[in-house]
Amino acid sequence: MHRGDFPAPETGLLLTHFLTVADVARSRAFYTDILGGEVVLDENPCVVKLANGWLIMNTGGGPTSDKPGVTLRPPADPSTATSFLNIRVADIQACYRQWSAKGAEFLTPPVDRRVELRCYLRDPDGYLIEVGQATGVLEGVLTEPPAGSGRPRPSAA
Structure with missing residues (x-):
């Protein structure tokens, strides 16, 4: 492993995303074989470099001294999401x-969607992944606020 491949900045900060997974090998295969990531560390935790970011994956577990009262587990209901990965691509087709x-x-x-082309997929644990390509937003077309939000329509800058 080259130090530059591991998410450990010498200065400043780096953003990574941690996924609690049921089966590390299965998730590692998904993010490398299908999405094209590179394994930096196989397990404990698994670290995959995906484009210009990193995914850190490990199985769940109960509270620890640094996260008391917190239990990690994969999503229980794939039809409900509180967060998702957002992957931006140059050619979505x-x-x-x-x-x-x-x-x-x-x-x-x-x-x-006028501002972008987008679609979604799920990983083996049910995590939602948005794949998007900027289109109209590059020309000043902005997203409409959610219906009933009471927010005014955005204007182009």
Whole structure:
């Protein structure tokens, strides 16, 4: 392992994302074989470099001295999400074709949302992953606020 491949900055900070998984080998295979990540550390915890970020994966467990009262577990209900990975790509159609051919199961094909093209898939533990390609937002088209939010329509800067 090269130090530069491991998420340990010499200055400043680096953002990583931790996933509690049921089966480390299965999740490692998904993020490397399908999404193209590179294994930095196999287990305890598993660290996968994915594009310009890192995923850290380990099985769940009960509270520890540094997180008292907190139990880690994979999502219990895949139809409810409180957070998700957001992967931005240059060519969503190519990404959709490549990952589908490798076994990724998308909820829908890419959908044109005016500001972006986007679609979603799930990893083996049910974590939701958004895949998006900026389109209209690059031309000043902004997202509409959620219906009933009472927020005014955004204006282009």
